[in-house]
Amino acid sequence: MAACRPAGYDRAQLDALKAAGWTVADDAQRNALALALAECVGDPDPTVRDGIAYEGLQAWMRQRTLTNETLAALNANLQAKLTAPDASGFQRPFAALVLSEVTRTDRVQAWLTAEQRAQLVDASVAYLEGVRDYRGYDEREGWRHGTAHAADLMLQLVLNPNVDRAQLERIRGAIASQVAPNGHFYIYGESERLARPILYMAQRNEFTEAEWTAWFTQLAGDEASWSGNWYATNAGLARKHNLSAFASVIYTNVDISGEAAFAPLLPGANAMIRALP
Structure with missing residues (x-):
């Protein structure tokens, strides 16, 4: 070039x-x-x-x-x-x-x-999901x-008061899709960057504590998803590593900050950590 x-x-x-x-x-x-x-x-x-x-x-x-x-x-x-x-x-x-x-x-x-902003959300969500x-x-x-970098883009959208709840749900779903990518260990701070838009999304007060807990529960997966020798494969170990890192970043930031706006995240992050094998 x-x-x-x-x-x-x-x-x-x-x-x-x-x-x-x-x-x-x-x-x-x-x-x-x-x-x-x-x-x-x-x-x-x-x-x-x-x-x-x-x-x-x-x-x-x-x-x-x-x-x-x-x-x-x-x-x-x-x-x-x-x-x-x-x-x-x-x-x-x-x-x-x-x-x-x-x-x-x-x-x-x-x-x-509003139409241009919706189109920007569409393009941003598609990019993060497709990484x-x-x-x-x-x-x-x-x-x-x-x-x-996609997480940084999500953060700016989350902080925009003109991005509505339905769009926040799509952003949250895109983040969930990359918290634990198949077979890859995050080692360059990706979990922290993905956590930031979630922390600030909680400040928007668009989702209840129960809704957040359900989201974290789905991320953690049920017992069936952890059955078998997950610990004997890189894919299983990467999944555990990345999910643990993400939940720990959320829990630590909420706990240390003492911010009331973050509080709805705490039960879900705690439950996620406890649910992981």
Whole structure:
């Protein structure tokens, strides 16, 4: 893959721009560069896709210096990248990560229509449910981290008051689908990242304690699902490892925080831990 040169900027110019705090005085030039920088999210060089593309776009979005038209174009572009071919496995996860920042802008100050927001939920849920590349960090290639980046996207949707209960249910279901992927051990903090949107979802007060407990119970599985020699297979051990990690993160955060809004999660997380073999 050729070196990414967004809007004609070479690497030295991008590094200088980063060192200057991503200051681009001209509005039109900044917005054009933002759109071009989105094409670098799949760059094989981690210092480009993570340290330049993600950091630059995040900075401008958090500074609120991109137009709604640019945000809308980024929204469409990044959603398309979630399903585009991605042989190296970098583009989809980093499209999701940058899309989480686009989603955050709508949370801070709503600009999406209800229909556009529903479509964003659809695309985000489909991406998380469809993650099958569980590679995390590589010392040479850097991060992929598809599950964690998708969880960050879920978090921004959960925090948006315009995302309704039915949409929260779908997000919760997508998270459940990746808490314990078949045969894979999470070792890069994925359980913590998946737990964050669940913790903040509890603050929305859309689900009762009984509903949360039922959700955790379903995640844990019944006795029949743990029958046989599950402990003698990597698939069984991975399932136990990941479920335990997720439930423990929830339980510990709720217990330590003392936040009343988190309390409905505690009985379910406790029951899940006790139900696991």
